[in-house]
Amino acid sequence: MHTYESGLKEEMQHQSELSMTINGVPKSRTVKPWVSLLDYLREYLDLTGTKKGCDHGQCGACTVICDGKRILSCLTLAVMKEGSEITTIEGIAKDGELHPLQQAFIDHDAFQCGYCTPGQICSAIGMIAEGKAKTRSEVKELMSGNLCRCGANTNIIDAIMDVQKGAGNE
Amino acid sequence: MPPMEQQKLSGRPLVGQAISRLEGYEKVTGAARYSGEFNVKDLLYGYVINSTITKGKIISIDTSKAEAIPGVITVFHHGNRPSLAWFSMQYADMDAPPGTPFRPLQNGEVKYNGQPIALLVADSFETARYAATLVKVVYTTEEFQTDLIGNMAKARAPKGGLATFLKPPPPKPFGDFEKAFEAAPFKATGKFIHGTEHHNPMELFTTTTVYNGKGKLTIYDKTQGTVNCQLYVANVFGLHFKDVRVISPYVGGAFGSGLRPQHQLFFSVMAALELKRNVRVTLDRHQMFTFGHRPPTVQFTRFGATVDGKVTALNHEAIAETSRFEDYTEVVVNWAHMLYPAQNTLFKYNLVPLDVFSPLDMRAPGGSTGLHAIESTMDELAYQLKIDPLELRLINYAERDESTDRPYSSKELRKCYLQGAEQFGWNKRSPEPRSMRNGHKLVGYGMATGIWEAMQLPARAAASITTEGKLKVNSAVTDIGTGTLTVMSQIAADEMGLPLEDVSFTYGDSKMAFAPIQGGSFTISSVGSAVKAACNALKKKILKKAKTMDNSPFKSHKIDEVVFADRKMISIANPSVFISYSDIIAANDHKVIKSVNFAMPKALKLKKYSRAAHSASFVEVEVDEELGTINVTRAVTAVAAGKIINPKTAKSQILGGMVWSISKALREETISDHRFGKYMNMNIAEYHIPVHADIHDLDVIFVEEQDDIVNELGTKGVGEIGLAAMPSAIANAIYHATGKRINQFPIHFDQLL
Numbered sequence: 001m002h003t004y005e006s007g008l009k010e011e012m013q014h015q016s017e018l019s020m021t022i023n024g025v026p027k028s029r030t031v032k033p034w035v036s037l038l039d040y041l042r043e044y045l046d047l048t049g050t051k052k053g054c055d056h057g058q059c060g061a062c063t064v065i066c067d068g069k070r071i072l073s074c075l076t077l078a079v080m081k082e083g084s085e086i087t088t089i090e091g092i093a094k095d096g097e098l099h100p101l102q103q104a105f106i107d108h109d110a111f112q113c114g115y116c117t118p119g120q121i122c123s124a125i126g127m128i129a130e131g132k133a134k135t136r137s138e139v140k141e142l143m144s145g146n147l148c149r150c151g152a153n154t155n156i157i158d159a160i161m162d163v164q165k166g167a168g169n170e
Numbered sequence: 171m172p173p174m175e176q177q178k179l180s181g182r183p184l185v186g187q188a189i190s191r192l193e194g195y196e197k198v199t200g201a202a203r204y205s206g207e208f209n210v211k212d213l214l215y216g217y218v219i220n221s222t223i224t225k226g227k228i229i230s231i232d233t234s235k236a237e238a239i240p241g242v243i244t245v246f247h248h249g250n251r252p253s254l255a256w257f258s259m260q261y262a263d264m265d266a267p268p269g270t271p272f273r274p275l276q277n278g279e280v281k282y283n284g285q286p287i288a289l290l291v292a293d294s295f296e297t298a299r300y301a302a303t304l305v306k307v308v309y310t311t312e313e314f315q316t317d318l319i320g321n322m323a324k325a326r327a328p329k330g331g332l333a334t335f336l337k338p339p340p341p342k343p344f345g346d347f348e349k350a351f352e353a354a355p356f357k358a359t360g361k362f363i364h365g366t367e368h369h370n371p372m373e374l375f376t377t378t379t380v381y382n383g384k385g386k387l388t389i390y391d392k393t394q395g396t397v398n399c400q401l402y403v404a405n406v407f408g409l410h411f412k413d414v415r416v417i418s419p420y421v422g423g424a425f426g427s428g429l430r431p432q433h434q435l436f437f438s439v440m441a442a443l444e445l446k447r448n449v450r451v452t453l454d455r456h457q458m459f460t461f462g463h464r465p466p467t468v469q470f471t472r473f474g475a476t477v478d479g480k481v482t483a484l485n486h487e488a489i490a491e492t493s494r495f496e497d498y499t500e501v502v503v504n505w506a507h508m509l510y511p512a513q514n515t516l517f518k519y520n521l522v523p524l525d526v527f528s529p530l531d532m533r534a535p536g537g538s539t540g541l542h543a544i545e546s547t548m549d550e551l552a553y554q555l556k557i558d559p560l561e562l563r564l565i566n567y568a569e570r571d572e573s574t575d576r577p578y579s580s581k582e583l584r585k586c587y588l589q590g591a592e593q594f595g596w597n598k599r600s601p602e603p604r605s606m607r608n609g610h611k612l613v614g615y616g617m618a619t620g621i622w623e624a625m626q627l628p629a630r631a632a633a634s635i636t637t638e639g640k641l642k643v644n645s646a647v648t649d650i651g652t653g654t655l656t657v658m659s660q661i662a663a664d665e666m667g668l669p670l671e672d673v674s675f676t677y678g679d680s681k682m683a684f685a686p687i688q689g690g691s692f693t694i695s696s697v698g699s700a701v702k703a704a705c706n707a708l709k710k711k712i713l714k715k716a717k718t719m720d721n722s723p724f725k726s727h728k729i730d731e732v733v734f735a736d737r738k739m740i741s742i743a744n745p746s747v748f749i750s751y752s753d754i755i756a757a758n759d760h761k762v763i764k765s766v767n768f769a770m771p772k773a774l775k776l777k778k779y780s781r782a783a784h785s786a787s788f789v790e791v792e793v794d795e796e797l798g799t800i801n802v803t804r805a806v807t808a809v810a811a812g813k814i815i816n817p818k819t820a821k822s823q824i825l826g827g828m829v830w831s832i833s834k835a836l837r838e839e840t841i842s843d844h845r846f847g848k849y850m851n852m853n854i855a856e857y858h859i860p861v862h863a864d865i866h867d868l869d870v871i872f873v874e875e876q877d878d879i880v881n882e883l884g885t886k887g888v889g890e891i892g893l894a895a896m897p898s899a900i901a902n903a904i905y906h907a908t909g910k911r912i913n914q915f916p917i918h919f920d921q922l923l
């Protein structure tokens with residue numbers, strides 16, 4: 001008899017070949033369909049810069065940039081992103097040189113424990129690219145999917161506004 | 171080392187400079203690895219299974235379906251667990267309250283809802299998580315009680331015990347409170363209700379145990395005390411202390427939740443030892459609600475004052491929740507008499523044991539609870555007296571701590587009041603409630619006072635001059651995001667006269683010099699003093715070595731006749747006489763010079779003083795008149811906390827405390843359904859904390875405060891004081907805006923409609 005459980009058991013044996021470009025480097029390996037993009041990065045590729053705060057799309061710690069857009073990697077199955085370009089926090093600095101936002105985070109002390117930080121930075125880069133947020137209150141609103149339990153909120157927004165201003169002047 | 175930002179490293183002294191976090195690069199690039207991010211070879215994944223009943227017994231656990239899943243290794247439960255230490259004291263940790271610590275898998279008894287009752291181990295996280303759902307547990311249930319409000323009549327005095335030395339019982343009564351209160355022409359009373367809160371650090375609790383063979387373990391754990399966890403693991407599993415190494419390089423927030431070893435540590439170690447494999451156990455967000463929490467507390471206050479505002483009678487009583495197995499206590503009712511010198515006092519603190527897990531210190535434990543009651547009662551008194559609330563604080567300013575009849579080692583609270591009020595623009599407040607508005611929003615100003623004890627615990631530090639003439643310092647202490655690495659480096663660099671880049675401070679490893687748990691705002695005073703002591707001892711060794719050199723110009727020098735600056739030891743009398751650290755090391759046959767030292771609080775001297783950090787918060791709220799929605803539009807917190815080693819990281823601590831204040835007063839609460847004895851919002855979508863859009867203008871002032879008594883460094887710590895005053899100031903501002911006195915936290919819009 002084909003039950004839900006036996007079907008699932010079969011499904012669990014299933015592996016697919018997955019290829020994507022991560023931080024500019026092509027990566028392929030076989031992975032089961034039930035692996036989230038977040039766990040794929042952290043547990044399978046050892047890219048642990050992307051953080052898991054809830055695994056339920058509630059905190060933003062797992063934000064990565066996928067084909068230019070910010071997404072929550074915990075709500076994404078890895079196999080959904082076949083062929084995609086993913087940028088994680090490990091790929092934001094170029095040749096050891098920090099992205100202006102990373103530098104602004106350090107200058108403004110925009111983190112304490114640092115656990116929400118990769119998500120905040122990736123999310124802010126994605127948000128700036130969206131081009132919707134102009135004012136401080138718009139930035140606050142559009143960054144509100146990224147929680148910070150340490151309470152670094154004002155410093156985080158200061159850091160983003162600094163870089164946003166620079167970007168606007170270009 | 172990757173390129174760090176250019177800091178002004180040459181400026182002296184470094185202590186007092188706003189230096190950016192030294193681990194900043196690692197944190198903004200994702201290079202910082204937290205305890206669940208050490209991907210060692212052949213790692214197994216454990217998933218905890220929690221009880222779905224609140225009280226009763228496990229009759230059977232059927233693991234057959236789960237174990238049939240490919241990749242599942244085993245399921246541990248009380249029926250098949252390895253034999254463990256049987257004596258409950260072996261489960262006690264440095265922060266264990268009086269009672270019997272919870273022992274995971276001890277037997278089939280269920281003591282609280284969500285109790286960990288089994289661990290499923292598999293070769294992947296996904297398999298473990300799925301197979302755990304296939305384990306069938308049958309229980310018999312028993313009656314339970316989880317409701318504090320419904321069981322207040324059962325309140326009793328807490329048991330005493332060793333661990334309560336940091337948490338003194340309520341002070342003895344003075345005078346005759348009842349009589350004085352009766353006679354007081356002005357009175358204010360209140361009943362204050364606080365719910366359960368969970369720490370919810372952003373990082374989930376994780377332990378990665380590396381099995382090194384022969385009972386030797388390397389454990390990456392999320393904790394606030396590496397040595398505390400080392401001790402716990404060695405005791406519970408009967409291992410040699412030296413064979414257990416606990417490492418916490420980065421900690422993704424803790425706020426008290428890591429003060430005690432949590433059960434993922436127990437499970438990860440148990441599975442690693444039994445399976446002789448490397449095992450990681452991570453709790454999910456739901457499971458982050460299955461251990462310690464801030465206890466719900468009900469408080470009663472009665473304050474009496476004379477016509478000119480002198481407080482004559484103070485009564486503060488609290489009833490708090492604890493578990494059935496431990497008497498967790500907080501310092502809730504001891505603060506009023508430290509702040510206000512009344513002649514007649516009465517303080518009580520009692521507990522109600524319920525079928526919940528033991529509460530656990532959470533940022534500003536007790537203080538943030540008690541001060542809300544005290545400072546909102548003072549506010550009420552001010553309105554009754556028609557005296558400005560700030561003026562009332564000044565009328566009752568305590569020059570000494572009347573509760574213990576001791577002077578303060580230092581107290582610049584008056585400066586906090588005055589500078590905070592000035593910065594905030596308190597003088598623009600119109601006294602009547604509901605008298606200020608901004609369009610359809612009611613505007614309110616509120617203020618409150620904060621206090622937190624300045625403590626110091628014994629700690630060690632090791633310091634050495636390396637063969638390159640640089641300084642290495644280490645301590646087992648963690649850095650939970652407070653800036654420990656940066657401030658310890660600053661202290662050490664100044665002591666030895668070195669630029670910051672010549673100093674390396676390593677930490678977060680139980681193999682290093684002993685440090686107590688990191689909490690209570692005592693880390694800088696405890697470990698910082700040890701760093702200073704180790705550097706001082708190192709200086710003596712350097713001088714001693716210099717004296718042994720041929721034709722040494724230092725032969726007749728005493729330690730106070732030399733200074734240590736510019737990478738050298740220099741004669742004060744003749745600055746052209748000096749020796750560099752590298753030359754000293756060369757003279758020492760190129761061997762490092764090392765010193766490990768203890769710093770202890772000077773108990774006899776300290777006994778004569780009360781020691782505390784103080785603060786004053788000023789808050790503006792806007793309340794929508796029709797919808798009742800509350801917005802904290804701006805706030806200023808002025809802090810007197812002794813010497814501030816690093817104004818940048820210290821300011822972040824206070825800002826964090828201010829965000830927590832908004833959270834406490836307006837957002838966060840774990841909600842129970844007492845019919846099921848169960849928390850109902852065990853996730854961070856329903857457990858609300860402020861988001862960026864909720865946080866507006868926050869300002870921090872550090873007032874000058876010199877303290878030569880409190881410890882060698884003159885520091886008082888800043889981790890808690892930011893959360894001491896502001897929750898009450900928010901409640902007081904809401905009263906000023908709306909004329910409604912809401913004494914239940916969190917305050918929601920519907921209470922204002």
Ligand code: FES
Pocket residue numbers: 051052053054055056057058059060061062063072073074075
């Ligand atoms: S881990 Fe993805 S949103 Fe929290």
Ligand code: FES
Pocket residue numbers: 110111112113114115116117147148149150151152372422423651
């Ligand atoms: S820095 Fe700790 S959670 Fe944001």
